[in-house]
Amino acid sequence: MSKGMAALLAALAFLSLWPAGSDSSRILVVPVDGSHWINMAAILKELHSRGHQLTVLHSPNSWYIPTNGSFYTSVTATMLEDGNKKDFYNQVLLDVIKVRQYAGFLRTFYQQGLITDMLARGHKILAEAATAMIDDPVFMKKLREAKFDLMLTDPGLTVGVLLGNYLKLPMVFNVRWMNNGESHFAMAPSPLSYVPVSGSELHDQMDFQGRLKNMLHYIYSLIEFYFYINAAYADLFQRHFPPKTDLLTLERAADIWLVRSDFVFELPRPTMPNVVYIGGFQCEKARPLPADLDAFVRSSGEHGVVVMSLGTLVSALPRDVTEAIAGAFAQIPQKVIWRIKGEKPSSLGNNTLVVDWLPQKDLLGHPKTPAFVAHGGTNGMYEAIYHGFPVLGLPLLFDQFDNLLRLKVRGAARVLEANSLTKEGFLEALRDILDNPTYRDNMRRLSRLHHDRPMPPLETAIFWIEYVTRHKGASHLRPVAYSLPWYSYFCLDVVLFITAVVVAFVWASVAFCKAICCRRFGRKMKRE
Template identity: 55%
Template sequence: MLGLHLILIVIFIVHGCSGGNILVVPVDGSHWINMEVILRELQSRGHQLTVLRSPNSWYIPEISSFYTTITVTSPEDQGEGFDPSLFSLLMQRSFEQNKMTPFWHFIEQLKDRAHTIHIFHSATLHFLSTILNDSIFLTRLKSTRFDLLLTDPAFPTGVILAQYLKLPMIYSVRWINAGEAHGELAPSPPSYIPAYNSLFSDNMNFLQRTFNLLLYLVSILIEEVFIMPVYSELLHRHFPPGADLRSMQHSADIWLMRVDFVFEFPRPTMPNMVYIGGFQCREAKPLPTELEAFMQSSGEHGVVVMSLGTLVSALPKEMTEVIAEAFSRLPQKVVWRYLGHRPSNLANNTLLLEWLPQNDLLGHPKTRVFVAHGGTNGLYEAIYHGVPVLGLPLLFDQFDNLIRLKGRGAARVVDASSVNVEDFVEALRDMLENPSYRDNIQRLSRLHHDKPLSPLDTAVFWIEYVIRNKGAAHLRSAGSSLPWYIYHSIDVVIFLLALGVAFLWVLIYACRLCHWSYRTKSKVE
C-alpha cells in the first residue's frame, strides 16, 4: 500500500511539473466571463495562472482559488476599469439613433463609436504606460519565466506586453481594435462578408455591397486615425525603431476564435485560427429548490427566461413597464433577470431575480423561449440547449448576432427603441406557438454538438500545444507581415500596367515609324 502511495505521489509531482506557467492579460466585462472558463479548465489540468488586472476592475476579483493576481496600480488610479454607466448612456444613444434617418443614424453612430474607442484606448494606454515605465515590475515579470501569454486582444495591453517580454502569445478573441478578428488576419472580401453593424447577411445586393464596402473602409479609417496613433509614442519609447502595433497583433501563435460556423456566416480562415464558439456552455445543473418549484408550477405552458446580459445595469422605466405588461398577458411563467425599480404592473406569473443561473435555466425542460439582448454568450447557450430566442438588441454587435440567428430561422428581433405591448406579445406568442423556431434552433444545437472534440477541450489542447512547442510560428502566414500594397499585389499591378503602357507606346511608335517610312518610300517612287 505504501508503494502505491509513493507511485501516486510521483505521478502527482510529474503532472504538476508538466503544467505551464501562464501570464493572463484579460479584458474586463463579459469578455472576462469567457476567459474565466478557460482559466478554470487550465488550472484543473495543472497549469499555474497569473492574471494581470487593474485595481478598478469591474469583474476580475483580486482573490481567487484558481489563479494569482498582479494588480497594476497607477499613480492616477485609473487603469482599464469598465464604467457601467457608460454602457447605459450608449444604450440611450442607440435608442435615439434608431429613430433617425439612415444618413444621420450612420453619422451619429460613427461619432459614438469613435468617442467610445477613444475612451477605452486612452485608458489602455495609461495602463500600459504604468507597466512599461516600471523597470522593477518588468524585471519581476521576466524573472517569473512565463511559458506563454494568454490575452484577449480587444485592447492591446497583452499584445504589447507579450512583445516586450518576448513570450509566445495566444488570443481568446472575437474582436480586435476596430472590427471582427477575422478581418485582421484572414482574407475578408466585403462582397460577401458583412461589416460590423451592417445588419446584412452574406448574400447582399448591389446597394448593400456598396454600403458594406463603405463600412469596411470606415473601420480601416477608424483604426488608422483613432487607434494606431494612440500607441505610437509608447512604442517609440519602449521598442526598437519600426515597431508597429499591427505587426504585433499579427504575431499571435494561435487565435482561439470564439466562433462556430453553425452560427456565423462561412468565410476564409487561416491555419492558426482555431474555432471554439460555445466553449463556455455546459450541461444544465439542478436548480435551487425554490426556483425549481417555480419552473414546475408553469405546468404544460412552460417558462420564458429573460436576461439582457451584464453591460447594461437597468432598462428605461417605460421599456420595463411595456415588457412587464406583455408578460402579464401570457399563460407562461417568466423568470426575469432584473436590476432597477420594480415595475408597477408586474404580474404574479413573473419572478424577478438580480442574478439567475442562465445556463441551467436554458437547459431546463420547461424553458420555451429565451428573451435576450443578443450577446454571444447567451446566444451560444441558447444554441447549445436548443432554445429559440426573441432578440431585444441594445448595443454593439448584438444587432448583427441576432440577424444571423434570425437568418437561421431560430430567432425573432424586436426594436427595443420603439417596442410596445402589442408587438412584444405578438412576437412572444408567435415563438411559443410556431414550432419552426424550436425545430430550427434544435437543428443548430445538433450541429453544434456534432464535433470530435468539445470547444473547451480544443482550446486547452492548442494552449498546451504552444507551451510544448514553445510557439507555433509554422502556422503563421507570411501574408500577415506584408504591407497592404504588397499583400494586394498593388505594386505588381502597377508594374504590369507600366509594362503594358510601355509596350503600347512602343507599338504605336513602331506603327507611326512604319507609316512614315511607307509614305516616304511612296513619295520617292
C-alpha cells in the same frame, strides 16, 4: 509604488520560487472583465486542473474577477479604471437607442460614431496604463524573472497584447472582438462582397446597396483604427518598440487565435491556419436549479417558463420599454423569470418573477424553458444554440445587433428595436416565438450541428494552448501575409509592372507601325 504594484511584485516573487513540474507551464493571463471573464475562467479552470500555474493580471475594482482566486494567483494593476464604469455604458445605451430612430442605411453610421468616441477614450486609458507598467523597471524585471512560458490574453483590451510582445512571450488569444471590430478582419482575408463589416448589420447575401454600405463601413473602420485607436499608442510605440510598429502588427504576432465562433452561428468566410474555432466552449449541461427557482419553474405546468436577461454590461432601459415588456409578459400563459436591474415595472403580472441574478445556463437547459428573451450577447447566443431554444432578441450595444441578425437569417430568432418597442409589438413577437414551431425546429437543427464535432471545443482550446507551450510558439502557422506591405499583399507592384510593360509594348508597336507607314508613304510620294 501603488498597492497594486506591490501586490504584483509579491505574487511574482512567490511564483518564481514555485518549482514547475515537467508538464506544467507558467502562464500569464490578462483577461477582459464582465462576460468575457466567464469565457476566460472556463479555460483557466481546465488549465489549472492539468497542473499549469496561472497568474491573472486584472484591475483592483474588477466586476467579476475575484482577487482571491482558487485556481490562479491574483495580481492587481490599474488598467481601465476610469473607463470601466457601468453608468458610462448605460449612457451609451441611451444614446444608441436615440440614434436607432434614423433610417436603416444611416443609423449604423451614427451608432458607430458613438462607439468611436468610447473607443478613443478607452484606448487612451489603456495606453497610459500599459506605459506605466513598461516604464516601471522593477515591475518589468519581476515579470521577466517569473519566466512565464506563455501569454494568454483577450485582446478586447490591449494591455496583454502590449506586455506579451514587449516580453517576447508566445501568445495565445481568447478572442472574438478586438479594437474596433470582429477579429477576422485583423488576421484573415475579408472580401467585402460577402463578408459584412462589424456594425454594418448586414449578412452575406448583399445587393448593390448592401455592398456599398459594407464598403463605406470598412473605410470608416480604417479611419477609426488608424486615427483614433492606433494613434493613442503612438508615444508608447516610439519609446518601447521597433520603428513602424503599430497595434495591428503586435496583434498579428499571436501564435494561436482561439476564436469564440462556430460556423453554425458565424457566416462562412476565409480563415487562417493559426485560427482555432471554440465557439460555445463555455456551455455545459444544466445543473439542478436552486430550490426556490426550481419550485417556481415546476409551478408553470405545461406552459413552461420564459427566461429574460439583458446581460451584465448595462442596467438602464427607458421606463416605457420596461413597462411595455412587463405588460406583455402579464398576458401570456407561461411564467417568466426576468433578470432586471433598477426599479421594477409597475405593470408586472403575477406570472413574472424578477431577480437580480439567475443561473442562465441551468435555466436555458431546463426542459420547461421554451424561449429566451435576450440582448444578443455572444455567451447567451451560444447557450441558446447549445440547448436548442429560440430567441426573441432586443439588441442594445456593440455586436449584439450583428449576433441576432445571424440567428434571424437562420430562422431561429426574431429581433425587435428598443426605441420603437410597444406592448402590442413585443406581445405579438413573443407569441410568435412561443407558438410557431419553425423557430424551435430551426434552433434545434443548429444545436445538432453545433454538437456534432470531433472533440469538445474546450478540449480543443486546451490542446492548442499546451501545443504552444510545448513548442515555445507556433510561428510556422503564421502566414507571411502579416509581414507584407499592403501594395505587395494585393500585388499592386506586379500589376503596375505588367501594366507598364503592356503600355510600353503597345507604344513601341504603334511607333514602329507609324515609322513603317511613314517610310512607305514617303517612298510613294517620291515616285509620284
